[in-house]
Amino acid sequence: MKKNILIILFFNSFFLFNAQENKFYSDAYQTLDNMLTDKQQYSFKEGVYSVENAYYQGKYDTIQLNNKIKFLKHFCNLLLNNRKLSYSEKDETKVNKYAAIYTVLCQATPVIVGQDTLRYKPFTYDFEDVFGHKELSNLFVSKLLETQKGNCNSMPYLYKILAEEMGVDANLALAPNHVYIKHNIKSLGWYNTELTSGIFPIDAWLSASGYIHLDAIKNGVFMKALNNKESLALLLVDLANAYNRSFPDNDGSFSLKCAKKAIQIHPYLANALILQAETHTKQFKKLMKEQNTKDIHTTLSNPKAKELFDLMNKEYTHIHKIGYRSMPEEMYLDWLVSLKTERAKYEDKRLQK
Numbered sequence: 001m002k003k004n005i006l007i008i009l010f011f012n013s014f015f016l017f018n019a020q021e022n023k024f025y026s027d028a029y030q031t032l033d034n035m036l037t038d039k040q041q042y043s044f045k046e047g048v049y050s051v052e053n054a055y056y057q058g059k060y061d062t063i064q065l066n067n068k069i070k071f072l073k074h075f076c077n078l079l080l081n082n083r084k085l086s087y088s089e090k091d092e093t094k095v096n097k098y099a100a101i102y103t104v105l106c107q108a109t110p111v112i113v114g115q116d117t118l119r120y121k122p123f124t125y126d127f128e129d130v131f132g133h134k135e136l137s138n139l140f141v142s143k144l145l146e147t148q149k150g151n152c153n154s155m156p157y158l159y160k161i162l163a164e165e166m167g168v169d170a171n172l173a174l175a176p177n178h179v180y181i182k183h184n185i186k187s188l189g190w191y192n193t194e195l196t197s198g199i200f201p202i203d204a205w206l207s208a209s210g211y212i213h214l215d216a217i218k219n220g221v222f223m224k225a226l227n228n229k230e231s232l233a234l235l236l237v238d239l240a241n242a243y244n245r246s247f248p249d250n251d252g253s254f255s256l257k258c259a260k261k262a263i264q265i266h267p268y269l270a271n272a273l274i275l276q277a278e279t280h281t282k283q284f285k286k287l288m289k290e291q292n293t294k295d296i297h298t299t300l301s302n303p304k305a306k307e308l309f310d311l312m313n314k315e316y317t318h319i320h321k322i323g324y325r326s327m328p329e330e331m332y333l334d335w336l337v338s339l340k341t342e343r344a345k346y347e348d349k350r351l352q353k
Helices: 002-036 044-055 062-082 092-106 141-147 154-165 203-207 214-218 228-246 253-265 270-290 303-321 329-341
Strands: 109-113 116-120 171-175 178-185 189-193
Touching: 002 044, 002 228, 002 253, 044 062, 044 141, 044 154, 044 228, 062 092, 062 141, 062 154, 092 154, 092 178, 141 154, 154 171, 154 178, 171 228, 228 253, 228 270, 253 270, 270 303
Parallel strands: none
Antiparallel strands: 109 116, 171 178, 178 189
């Protein structure tokens, strides 16, 4: 009897523990959903925090992170007060703030401390575990702030956070496996800011990858300046990916909820469309495993399996139809490095005047 009671207590505590862990993800989803439905004030920083805190299961030091962001903001303000760009359009104040954030993130900067001049080291690209395969937190802003090394996920996220802290907007934009910044200013119109290499590339660099189909540009899959709500939709995909990493054997319902909401906000958000299709694929494979078969036709005799199979094929067809093409990871790194090795070819000359 005692043994049975202990077993029951063990399972009860196990499920309660997992429910408590899932609560962090539920809370993060609610935070993002509240901002998307205007029930809570928008803040990209709070959105990022909610995702990373869910992955860390509430052990996220927001005080320390806020202090680091305050330092970077203070540094940006020092630059604003001690230098001025040769730019005189009506959006001069905004452009000066963009330049300050870019300098702090991408350029070595002399800092006078008393009688000494120190050289502030900028953030750099981390080629170790670029896609977060070994450890998802390598994609996080918190990791970037701790090590000053980041990637095409964390660096543009931090740029957007700093821009909003400085009272200006910043648009995230997507390319295959990649996130960068797009700005619109009066003198130039739209231009790109590539933080992983600290360069302002022309659109030709993006299309030079060979994986940006014309339909993808037309449909806003790639190279579109995401608005604030579309950026939050991107965070919903990050949240689902974090959840899948934390609970790899989940039933897919949380991922589908995140994907559905993200697609509602941005119907052509490829990351969300792929998440949805891959979750349905995972559910189909689970049914195959339950039937103890590797034969698809045998599994399709199950009406639920047939419905899933037809749905995921429809979703993958749609993803291809809107112009999305996946880029092999090794080619992505070569493409990223090409921006530095062929800088003269791809740099926006308008920003050198």
